[in-house]
Amino acid sequence: MATASDARDKNWFIDKFFQSLMFVCGISAIVFVVGIFLFVFKEGLGFIVNDMNVAEFFFSPKWRPTSLHHPTYGILAMVAGTAAVTILAMAICLPFSIGAAIFIAEFATGKTREILKILIEFLAAIPSVVWGFIALSIMNPFIITAFDVPMGLGVLNSALILALMAAPIVTSIAEDAFKAVPDTYREAAEALGATRWQTIRKVVLPAAKNGLLSAGLLGVGRGFGETMAILMASGHSINIPTSVFDSFRALTATIAAELGETAVGSPHYQSLFAIGIFLFFITFLINMTADFIVRGVKKG
């Protein structure tokens, strides 16, 4: 029965068109993630199946992919370097970022708060190669004179730079965590006679701890994934660092520095993709954990 009410006019088609367009945009994120993963996996697969010795890959510090007689592919030194920098960077970054977040969320008001938030976002907008500049031209001579060491590129330099780079994201996630603590808790604690600091320490921090944990984890993810600044700040020599002044090489920096010089499809080329897969799993794991923790907060 055809009545005027089921006539499909122009608006009906426009509506349908935009619905489908939005749907495509919405699922494109999933498509890209899966696509990237498949590509990286496909490129690295040959190495994993044919050339990789699992024990050597994970437990040998010798990365000599270009050796003519006996190439070895050990990422232990790079994992150790990346992990050391990430841990040190977080040790520097977390107290500062959480302190900043406490100030912004709990103490600052009005203009101060807005200006601080803008400045912190501005910090996040600095390109990583600029951070690399700072590492090379400011931090490097500074570390050499301040600690009287022959070279200022290495774990300490990279960790300082990484701490600064991770600070904005950690601060803003930590601030969100404090914002998510209901104001009634603060009111209750203050009405019982708690000072601002007692309220923060005994009520707000415990209530926000899951959010803070996930802020830290995202910072760690940032540390594992950062490439350019670390490439410039690390000294880039393959070495298991034993002091904060030692040079090291990051997993990501290895890919960035070597990929352009390998023959496509060669074991060296494929081994770099295997490192990529490894990094992919690590950051995926970290982000998933952070996500689950945040969800846990909302339920509890």
Next chain:
Amino acid sequence: MNTSDAAQPLAINTRELNLWYGTFQALFDINLKIKQGIITSLIGPSGCGKSTFLRSVDRINERLGYVRIKGAIEVLDQNIYEPHVELAQLRKQVGMVFQRPNPLPISIRDNILFGHRIHNDKTSSKSEEDAIVEDALRQVLLWDQVKDRLNQKASVGLSLEEMQKLCIARLLPVKPSILLMDEPCSALDPKGTAAVEELIWELRGRYSILIVTHNMAQARRASEECIFMLMGKVVEHSRTEELFVTPTHKETADYIEGRYG
């Protein structure tokens, strides 16, 4: 200094109290003498300033940052707006119960001990703390319901009525002399309301209680004196039965007969 009858010492005494939120004036020339040891209820339509007044007695209003005050509030003969007054000390004397029960996200036991631990520098032994917890929970008639789950989170498994009783109980260990209650039953069902009202009546005498309520029946049955506020001003303050039976102002009569509000 006020020289009214010495038999009825005052819990709260305000003189020419004016309060502004930014540029909006919420309270006008409040002069109230609230007696010790009795329950005084504060009634009036929404926005009449009754909660504002209540919240300025323990200065919790100041959290907002844009509140300005002129005049004086004396709590137990001490003007609480003098510069040397410490908020922590004031709030030890004046406890506050909020509209929605707001237990802290810690265990029932830690909720009760929160104020006690803040106001005592040296830590008490476990047996002392146990005694404090039991005493506070018995005073609010909650001990038997929760004694087996004191270490459970206070926000889980308690009814709203039990939470509100817990919020009253956690004020008691620091031995306040005044309890302020901002519509303490408005989030509760009738059964919970009855139970909490009974508890408030039970606490009468030991504490001076000032209770804001929307519910006129509640004011009538659960308070000894009653204050009627309108548009930021006090219209009438008298014994509860007098205020409800023979109000002296037309506005009061109109309000209690439900003609507005």
